[in-house]
Amino acid sequence: xxxxxxxxxxxxxxxxxxxxxxxxxxxxxxxxxxxxxxxxxxxxxxxxxxxxxxxxxxxxxxxxxxxxxxxxxxxxxxxxxxxxxxxxxxxxxxxxxxxxxxxxxxxxxxxxxxxxxxxxxxxxxxxxxxxxxxxxxxxxxxxxxxxxxxxxxxxxxxxxxxxxxxxxxxxxxxxxxxxxxxxxxxxxxxxxxxxxxxxxxxxxxxxxxxxxxxxxxxxxxxxxxxxxxxxxxxxxxxxxxxxxxxxxxxxxxxxxxxxxxxxxxxxxxxxxxxxxxxxxxxxxxxxxxxxxxxxxxxxxxxxxxxxxxxxxxxxxxxxxxxxxxxxxxxxxxxxxxxxxxxxxxxxxxxxxxxxxxxxxxxxxxxxxxxxxxxxxxxxxxxxxxxxxxxxxxxxxxxxxxxxxxxxxxxxxxxxxxxxxxxxxxxxxxxxxxxxxxxxxxxxxxxxxxxxxxxxxxxxxxxxxxxxxxxxxxxxxxxxxxxxxxxxxxxxxxxxxxxxx
Numbered sequence: 001x002x003x004x005x006x007x008x009x010x011x012x013x014x015x016x017x018x019x020x021x022x023x024x025x026x027x028x029x030x031x032x033x034x035x036x037x038x039x040x041x042x043x044x045x046x047x048x049x050x051x052x053x054x055x056x057x058x059x060x061x062x063x064x065x066x067x068x069x070x071x072x073x074x075x076x077x078x079x080x081x082x083x084x085x086x087x088x089x090x091x092x093x094x095x096x097x098x099x100x101x102x103x104x105x106x107x108x109x110x111x112x113x114x115x116x117x118x119x120x121x122x123x124x125x126x127x128x129x130x131x132x133x134x135x136x137x138x139x140x141x142x143x144x145x146x147x148x149x150x151x152x153x154x155x156x157x158x159x160x161x162x163x164x165x166x167x168x169x170x171x172x173x174x175x176x177x178x179x180x181x182x183x184x185x186x187x188x189x190x191x192x193x194x195x196x197x198x199x200x201x202x203x204x205x206x207x208x209x210x211x212x213x214x215x216x217x218x219x220x221x222x223x224x225x226x227x228x229x230x231x232x233x234x235x236x237x238x239x240x241x242x243x244x245x246x247x248x249x250x251x252x253x254x255x256x257x258x259x260x261x262x263x264x265x266x267x268x269x270x271x272x273x274x275x276x277x278x279x280x281x282x283x284x285x286x287x288x289x290x291x292x293x294x295x296x297x298x299x300x301x302x303x304x305x306x307x308x309x310x311x312x313x314x315x316x317x318x319x320x321x322x323x324x325x326x327x328x329x330x331x332x333x334x335x336x337x338x339x340x341x342x343x344x345x346x347x348x349x350x351x352x353x354x355x356x357x358x359x360x361x362x363x364x365x366x367x368x369x370x371x372x373x374x375x376x377x378x379x380x381x382x383x384x385x386x387x388x389x390x391x392x393x394x395x396x397x398x399x400x401x402x403x404x405x406x407x408x409x410x411x412x413x414x415x416x417x418x419x420x421x422x423x424x425x426x427x428x429x430x431x432x433x434x435x436x437x438x439x440x441x442x443x444x445x446x447x448x449x450x451x452x453x454x455x456x457x458x459x460x461x462x463x464x465x466x467x468x469x470x471x472x473x474x475x476x477x478x479x480x481x482x483x484x485x486x487x488x489x490x491x492x493x494x495x496x497x498x499x500x
Contacts, residue, residue: 004029005483006264006271008251008289009279009425011039012469013459015234016476017277017483019067022241024480026488029273030243031266033250038231039279039460040424040431041469046412049313049369050362052228053416056353056371057084057323058221059214060470066477067234071241078233080224082358087220089321091402092185093329099321100189102219114183125180125190129213136167136210141465144478146447168206169439174332176206188331192349195375197466198304198432200339202332205439222322222358230469254278254289254456261455275455275487277479281462282446283427295452301434301444303378303427304467305338306418308391312370313363313412319403320368322357326350326398338377339437344387348374350395367411378428379418388415426462433462448478457483 005021007014010032022028036042040054058064061081068075075081086101098114101107104123111118138156139145151157168176177190191201193211201208223229239245246268253265254276263272278285286294293299328334328347337345353371356363363369372395376383399405418429434445446463450456459476461467466475 003027003274003487005275005277005487006031006273007277007279007459008254008264008285009033009039009460010037010235010245010247011279011460011472012041012231012234013461013463013472013476013479014039014277014279015231015238016067016473017279017457017459017479018238018243018476019234019241020070020477020480021483022238022243023070023072024484024488026484028243029271030238030245031249031251031264031271032245032247035248036231037235037245037247038228040421040426041227041231043226043228044311044414046311046313046414048364049311049367049412050226050355051311051369051371051414052226052353052355053309053311053371055227055469056355057215058223058227058230058469059218061219061221063470063473064230066473067237071237073237073240078237079229081221082224084220084222084322084358086321087216088323088325090185090189091324091326092188093327094185095402096185098185098189100216102216114186118183118186121181121183122186125177125209126213126217128180129209129211130217132167132207132210133213133217136207140167140207140442141471141474144448144482145442145464147449147482150481168209171206173201173204173206173208176209177201185327188327191331192325192327194436195305196468197436197471198430199435199441200335200437202335203339203437205436205441207439208436220323222355224359226355226359226362227469251289253291254285256290256453256456259453261453273455275457275483277457277459277483279458279460279476280425281427281430281433281460282458283462284425285458290453292452295446297444298446301441301446302339302437303430304432304435306376306378306421306429307373307416307431308376308383308388308418309416310370310372310392310395311412311414311416312372312410314368314370314409315364315366315411316368316405316409317366318354318368318405320352320354320357322354324352324354326352326402334375338375339435342377344376344391345374348391348394348398350374350398352399376418376429378430379422380428382419383417388417431461432467433460436466448475449482455487 004027007030065075177187181187194201261276421429
């Protein structure tokens with residue numbers, strides 16, 4: 001029987017791996033426990049209001065294009081990426097507001113009232129974050145960093161300046177940002193980007209400031225029709241290149257023999273395979289699909305932030321933009337509660353995304369679809385109804401104080417708690433796998449290839465390089481590259497991309 005690959009889970013990472021493999025003629029079968037694919041990237045209609053229920057922003061469009069290029073298909077035949085401008089509107093606890101633009105001239109105007117040095121400091125920080133990205137991304141994002149052979153073959157690894165670690169790994173993110181910005185509110189904006197991989201800016205290395213450049217320098221995007229259109233496009237592409245997809249087919253067990261995977265068990269029987277890719281959380285894969293304790297590196301990893309999401313169909317025309325953030329009054333205290341005290345935030349920062357601002361068909365003419373999210377610590381037990389109600393009231397009060405919002409404006413509602421993410425396989429409801437709160441965290445993140453079982457690979461937000469749409473897609477690409485080189489060496493390789 002010809003060698004083949006089985007994929008467990010049809011999230012973005014699994015779809016990316018499947019496409020990159022099948023495009024090379026490698027037989028791939030994908031099993032998804034749910035009726036529809038996408039994992040955390042899903043959508044929901046509540047009456048006339050449409051919502052993305054997972055990721056809400058798209059960055060690094062060249063990564064989005066990668067699986068389409070691998071399959072020889074043009075991206076624009078499947079998706080339309082729309083630049084978001086302005087990027088985000090910020091509300092501060094003292095009543096001030098700031099609209100952040102990618103356009104330098106508009107940004108200069110926006111910062112005019114923040115003092116003469118504000119724009120210069122913003123530009124210097126933007127260039128600093130750009131240097132971090134250009135130095136770190138080619139190795140830490142675009143290479144499977146746990147594979148020494150791949151690193152040694154990477155031109156980026158041998159650039160002379162990388163010998164001096166110009167990626168700022170030993171300073172804390174918040175400490176660096178406080179030095180760049182004399183205005184604490186601007187530092188708070190920069191610190192926020194630690195949450196893009198579920199981390200704490202007061203503990204995380206300053207290297208994470210590269211995310212600031214990714215969004216504010218390269219740009220933030222939206223997919224016309226909603227983020228879920230990406231899932232649909234990738235599923236269509238996967239089927240076109242020959243991936244066999246079995247939805248509504250849970251994998252009960254990954255079967256191994258003498259530390260080598262030999263297939264998977266489903267309700268429809270045993271399926272033999274030399275290679276198995278798990279697009280399920282790595283910890284969950286070991287505990288639930290292998291019936292084994294996770295490796296020590298996985299157990300040592302600090303779980304990332306979880307989140308509580310309210311989907312509100314709002315009958316009101318608000319002054320908000322596509323992306324909006326209402327900051328807490330004491331950001332350091334908020335993160336201390338989330339990571340050190342591990343309790344619900346007393347004054348949560350509130351994020352509101354309204355896709356109807358860009359795509360009016362997602363809400364009635366007199367309404368808006370609000371995706372409202374607050375960060376939570378990882379959860380071991382379900383949130384009580386009382387805790388959810390208390391957090392909801394805090395969110396409403398904050399929005400009322402800032403923009404005159406009122407609870408009766410909410411016409412439709414659904415709530416996504418950490419239990420929802422747990423049902424999707426995320427350990428502790430963590431949205432991004434492990435947090436990056438130490439300089440060595442990138443190396444503790446589970447590698448794309450299992451060290452314990454030959455033929456077992458990991459794609460998705462809990463594995464290298466991390467969470468978020470582009471990184472999850474990269475994880476799938478890394479997996480495909482490793483599998484093609486190791487198990488199908490006569491086929492074409494999935495080349496790693498180096499950003500210069």
